[in-house]
Amino acid sequence: MTILLTGASGGFGRRAVELLLDRLPAHELILMTRTPEKLADFAARGADIRYGDFDDYESLKSAFTGADKVLLISASKVGSRIPQHTNAINAARAADVRHVVYTSYIGKGPDNPSLAVGDHRSTEDLLRESGMTWTVLRNAQYTDALVEAGARVPLRTGRWLSSTGSGRMPLVTRDDCVDSAVEVLSTPGHEDVIYEITGPELLTYREVAETIAEVAERPIEYLDVDEEAMYAHFDSMGIPRVAVADQSVDAVPWSSEDMVTVERAIRLGFMEVASQDVEKLTGKRPKSLREFTREREGHLKSLRG
Template identity: 45%
Template sequence: MGKIIVTGASGQFGGAAANSLLETCAPEDLVFLSRTPEKLAHFAERGAIVRQADFDDPASLPAAMAGGERMLLISTARVGTRVGQHTNAAQAAAAAGVKQIAYTSLINADRPGNPAIVKDDHFATEQAIRATGVEYTFLRDSQYSEAVAAAMAIPALQMGVKPDNCGDGRVSFVSRDDCVAVAVGVLTQDGHGNQAYPLTGPEALSIPDAMALVSQLAGKPIEVQHVDDEGMFEYFDSLGVVRHASDIVPDGPIPWSSDDMVTFGMSIREGYFDEVTDCVERITGRAPRTLRSVLEQYQHIWPK
């Protein structure tokens, strides 16, 4: 059998997937890629193959992909320009003889009318992977529970209020841990070729429901303020968040734009995240984590 490739192995998702694969696979069968391979020294010490790969430099990719049979393509952080990066990676993998590409996508990325602009990058990448003719596995993640536990909970607890444009729309929050476990499953099991899996937690909750859980666990009140989309833009303006992905400062303190977040909220409000599936349990053999369990895990970093 050929080797399993993990792109972006120095990131959170990629690092977790790499660690998990090292527990189940021979290290010499694993290839971990990064623009900064020095960050992967700890994996090299465990016997894994570490290679430099820059998706903006297609000439660097054939050597990086050589010998691979299955690849986990983790979406990069460059909203707006990452489709070209992903396409370079998928085409190089196909040229190197990779037989299956698993890609970290977004729930309902393929549904017409979904207003979340982030879905444009994901759907375009899915199309680019299909165009290579390589077997695909699309891992269409719901919103991460960890995002609620940290990026959402901490400012809400600090301010006592949470401006929100999601209305009563519900989200099947899913733990990143479960999404990683599914990714490892589809790379190490057979039968996942040409499949798209919506990955969700065990229940769908509204943002007010989620904030009520945070409030209960922290013992501090949080008022969810329902605002319209323009009010949400004004809130992000007050935090110094740029409005458009094209204005994001590379390696700056805030790697996202408000039009990304506001349209994400619109997508929740319009029901595109209100879906509960059994994909996590079917592929990993265990029930997905609840939002409460992830909140409890992160509770120690919350403001007192």
């Protein structure tokens, strides 16, 4: 069986490739990227490196040719995902791909206010209608994102602003998400199944801030604010309200519309999803926030103001 990974030069993709190479011969892997030169090390090991761009349907159709199973690592920009994912799914079908594994996002209910959840549910609908078999991996918010990006400003200023109220999110590490994806890609079954890829605990942002403050040994005042204050906070950082190409401000690659609507979904309880699917797939308990934060202790202390 030949497996293709989109976005193979990104953080998620590269780790997935490394793990797959421990299980499969390199010639069974097709690695798609917009920057093939970044995958020269995998090419040297025998993997097939191909150019592909979600905005270029013909490049996708060419890249997917000969693949039996595709890991569709979702695009990152709210507002762009649906047309990009439509291109990818149509190209996979045209190339006779049999099975698509998609990295989606958790979230309850048809009325979930998160723009990101809306993008992902629309993509899931496209997969169901495609005629291909599919597996959906609904990843929770990355622990990595809050510890390595979200904590940067609070550790400098001593203030953490949030509009999430008492809502809870089952933070999960990116590594646990990748490990789950690799299990699905490299083992039989999993057809037409949704997995909720979550961490071991439901946490409020206040609890996240307290854990980071404790490990970094830096007092952080947690401020529960409304959405208007959150938009003003992100505006002051120079973060665009609407997603733009190649945006990244102070290690934050998301638009404020994306982040504020996720916080609204958390506050209203839409993201409170508990699951044991990571352990079911991988055989190991997912890493907790405290365990991950302890591993990043030196980095966090280096960010203190």
